[in-house]
Amino acid sequence: MLNGISAAISAIRTLEKKLSVTANNTANVNTQGFKASNASSVEVFPQNLSTAAGAAQIGRGTTLGQISQNYSSGSFEPTSSATDMAVGGTGFFIVKDSEGAEYYTRDGQFNFDKDGRFVNTSGQVVQGWELDPNTGETQGSIKDVTLTSFTSPPAETSHGKTIINLNADAQNRTGGTNALASAWDGDNTAGNHIGDNQYEYNTSIKVYDGIGSTHEITFYFDKGDNASTWEYIVANKPAEDQRLGASGDNLGLLARGTLVFDSSGAISNMAMDTNDGAGNWVAQDVTTDLTNGYFTYRPDFQGAPDGSTQMSIQFDFGTFYNGSQWAHESLSSTQHAAQSNTIYASTNGYGAGDLQSIGTNRDGVITGSYSNGEVLDLFQVAIAKFNNPQALNKIGNNLYSRTTASGDAIPGMPGTNGLGSIIPGALEQSNVDLATEAVKLIMIQRSLQANLSVIRTEDELIGDIIDIIS
Known part of the structure; x- marks a missing residue:
């Protein structure tokens, strides 16, 4: 008879633990990242006994099996x-x-x-x-x-893109081969390094040196000796030119070259000579001297004694050399019978932030x-x-x-x-489902009531037996 009481007591102890789990879930319904627990119970090892029909087993109650976590995502x-x-x-x-x-x-x-x-x-x-x-x-x-x-940290400019239209009806203002470069006066004390009447159009881009300082690179254009050719020079402010050996008229003068346009107004050929600042010009070879298909010019705004601060900036006008010919990007420079203007300009690099x-x-x-x-x-x-x-x-x-x-x-x-x-x-948020926890509480409550009833019944039976004996 006492086995019944023991079984009911084991159930109450197990239900008490389940209640604690459910109470903890409910308490953490608003706890961030909380994962609900679920307590399960298992049958206690039964007692073997003999019956008229043979061997049998009778249960001894229950105990807590495991407490598992529900790792499903909350809201x-x-x-x-x-x-x-x-x-x-x-x-x-x-x-x-x-x-x-x-x-x-x-x-x-x-x-x-x-x-x-x-x-x-x-x-x-x-x-x-x-x-x-x-x-x-x-x-x-x-x-x-x-x-x-x-x-x-700052990043040095290595690529400058400029898309322009040059007026096909413009006139040659300087005349002669490399006349635009010859017109440059880098050491002009009045700051008039090239006259306004010596070029047709100019446009500038902003570049960053290795320490993030900004500088201006200017491109000057003049119509060449024939209708399809334009001469250009690339220059920076002579006062900022720190190239080793740069002096005189060559201060600030970085490169010179030509742009050749076809009958549709697209660039069909390009050439560039670079200047070391001392008046020594070197023609760039399309087979050996290009970077990613672009000519490069090399300003130096910092003047390191070993020349390590000299920059290399790609000359991108929307046309690049693909290994066999000059090819055009989706947006490229043109020569049309319209006013010379800059359509788009950008550079990479940036200052410190x-x-x-x-x-x-x-x-x-x-x-x-x-x-x-x-x-x-x-x-x-x-x-x-x-x-x-x-x-x-x-x-x-x-x-x-x-x-x-x-x-x-x-x-x-x-x-x-x-x-x-x-x-x-x-x-x-917590993945606790309050409705589920409420149902668990009801089931625990009813189970407790049922097991208490078992104990009361057993207690009454034991009392009746004692009364009979006495």
Whole structure:
């Protein structure tokens, strides 16, 4: 008879634990990244006994089987913070404490602290890969996501693109071979380096040197000796010319050349001679001297004694040499019977910039926007999965630690190898379903009532037997 009481007591003890699990789920219904638990029970090893029909077994009650985690994604709530993240799918963020211990979390409420470390609300540092800002490729192994610089270094200009139309009805203002280059007066003390009546058209681009300072490169054009040819020179301000040996009339004069147009007004041939600043001219050969199909000119605004600061800028007018002939890009310079004008001009390179804002994307890439207009890839957040996530150990503060049963973390980039993607600017909410938890509470309550009834019944029967005996 006491077996019935024991079985009912085991059920009450098990239900008490289930109630604790359900209560914890309900308490964390608003906890970011919380994963609901589910407690299951199993039958206790039964007692063997003999019956008139032969051997039989009678149950001894129940006990707690396991407490499993529901790792399905919760809902995602947008936030006003660009550094908040959520994992859409499988995976955990990886964080480390000051002693190097590694933990895992679904709570992506992150921010940069005063030391530039990307941390969670408990101060552990998020782990990821540093990215090459030029290529976006990862560098080295997983490390602390920490900003060590809040400026964008300058990048030297290496390509200048200018699309122009030159007036087919223009007149030759200088006359003679290389007359435009001969008209340049680099050491004119009044700053009048070329007269307005000595060229038909000019246009300028802005370039950056190795330390991010800006300079102006100007192209001057004059009609050649025939209707299809134009002469040009490339120059910068003589006062800024730091080429070794540059002097006299050649100060600022970088290159000279010709543009030849076909009957449709498209460039059919080009030539360029470069000037070393001392009046020595070198013709560029299309078979050996081009860079990506373009002529180059070489200003120097810094004047390093070894010449290491001399730049090389590609001369791009929308036409390039493809190895056998001059080919045109979708937008290229022309000679039409219309006013000479600049249609498009741009250069690469930029000056130094200060970090203004941080952003993230679905690949977990953290980007920095700088005052110079550049947006650079800085880090990529790592996430990890486990072969047996049910065996992870909860340690509080929305953190898990690995165990022998869970296996080692398998880190990877978001969206690869079965890992989920990052949802930027959002936080994952608890996946607790209140309706499900309410049903569990009702079932636990009814089960408790039923088992208490068993105990009361057993107690009454024992009392009746004692009364009979006595």
